[in-house]
Amino acid sequence: MIKILANDGLSQSGIDLLHQEGFEVNTTKVAQEQLANYINENNVSVLLVRSATEIKKDLMDACPNLKLVGRGGVGMDNIDVAYAKSKGLQVINTPESSSQSVAELVFAHILTGARFLQDSNRNMPLDGDTKFKQLKKSYAKGFELRGRTLGIIGFGRIGKATAKLALGMGMKVLYTDHRTEGVSLGVTFFDGQSVTFDLQNSTLETVLKESDFISIHVPSQNGYILGKKELELMKPTAGVINASRGGVLDEVALVDALNKEKIAFAGLDVFESEPTPEIAVLMHPKISMSPHTGASTIEAQDKISMELATQIIKLLK
Numbered sequence: 001m002i003k004i005l006a007n008d009g010l011s012q013s014g015i016d017l018l019h020q021e022g023f024e025v026n027t028t029k030v031a032q033e034q035l036a037n038y039i040n041e042n043n044v045s046v047l048l049v050r051s052a053t054e055i056k057k058d059l060m061d062a063c064p065n066l067k068l069v070g071r072g073g074v075g076m077d078n079i080d081v082a083y084a085k086s087k088g089l090q091v092i093n094t095p096e097s098s099s100q101s102v103a104e105l106v107f108a109h110i111l112t113g114a115r116f117l118q119d120s121n122r123n124m125p126l127d128g129d130t131k132f133k134q135l136k137k138s139y140a141k142g143f144e145l146r147g148r149t150l151g152i153i154g155f156g157r158i159g160k161a162t163a164k165l166a167l168g169m170g171m172k173v174l175y176t177d178h179r180t181e182g183v184s185l186g187v188t189f190f191d192g193q194s195v196t197f198d199l200q201n202s203t204l205e206t207v208l209k210e211s212d213f214i215s216i217h218v219p220s221q222n223g224y225i226l227g228k229k230e231l232e233l234m235k236p237t238a239g240v241i242n243a244s245r246g247g248v249l250d251e252v253a254l255v256d257a258l259n260k261e262k263i264a265f266a267g268l269d270v271f272e273s274e275p276t277p278e279i280a281v282l283m284h285p286k287i288s289m290s291p292h293t294g295a296s297t298i299e300a301q302d303k304i305s306m307e308l309a310t311q312i313i314k315l316l317k
């Protein structure tokens with residue numbers, strides 16, 4: 001029997017499918033430093049992770065019985081993919097499963113920034129009973145999204161899903177992507193109707209200068225996509241959202257731009273120094289934050305679980 005360790009958890013739907021096909025699935029959470037011993041002592045052949053556990057060279061070298069490693073999610077920066085493949089290990093991920101959930105969280109942050117919710121949610125519990133009128137006045141200059149422009153950096157699956165939400169809300173969409181020139185996007189509604197939008201690739205500079213919101217959707221990079229120079233191209237009323245990877249947005253430059261009112265707000269689901277984000281970021285009244293929960297919905301986790309299970313069955317049976 002092939003033994004699977006889902007070290008960062010796996011939804012029941014995927015576990016049930018794997019059990020039906022004769023696999024043994026263990027969801028015990030093993031600490032990183034004890035992982036190699038556990039894998040070897042329990043004869044684990046398949047190791048599945050999300051973002052918490054790393055699968056690097058030392059772990060693979062220490063576990064000769066591993067046949068397949070997988071990431072429940074899109075980004076593979078916590079797996080040394082090239083080294084795994086050089087050792088003959090099969091490597092899988094789930095690029096299809098979390099796009100809608102991440103896109104919706106991007107819009108949660110955009111809407112939060114447009115109506116100052118990140119700050120009012122902090123101040124209402126403290127002063128709502130004594131300074132209600134002052135708070136009402138200080139948060140009175142929010143704005144609608146309809147007619148505004150969303151700029152998307154990176155137009156893969158999640159970028160496209162984010163664009164569809166924007167189009168459905170009556171926004172204009174600009175995007176920049178070095179692999180995608182022109183795109184026809186179909187936005188489908190609850191009753192089966194669909195509207196198609198034709199979008200053209202723009203330069204990064206155009207997207208930064210013309211957008212009311214910037215949303216980043218790129219894989220892990222060497223160096224920043226958005227630093228001081230890029231933030232200075234943005235409108236002073238604009239906001240930036242990063243729900244892709246920590247380290248693609250320069251947080252020092254971001255805090256400086258917010259303090260100097262060069263941009264209006266930010267929404268962060270990922271952080272440069274995750275899992276210990278900087279205090280200057282955590283305390284900032286113009287930053288809406290979530291603890292890397294872009295794919296953390298019931299629906300996305302079920303899809304991730306089923307996508308992993310289906311790939312494992314196809315590859316190992």
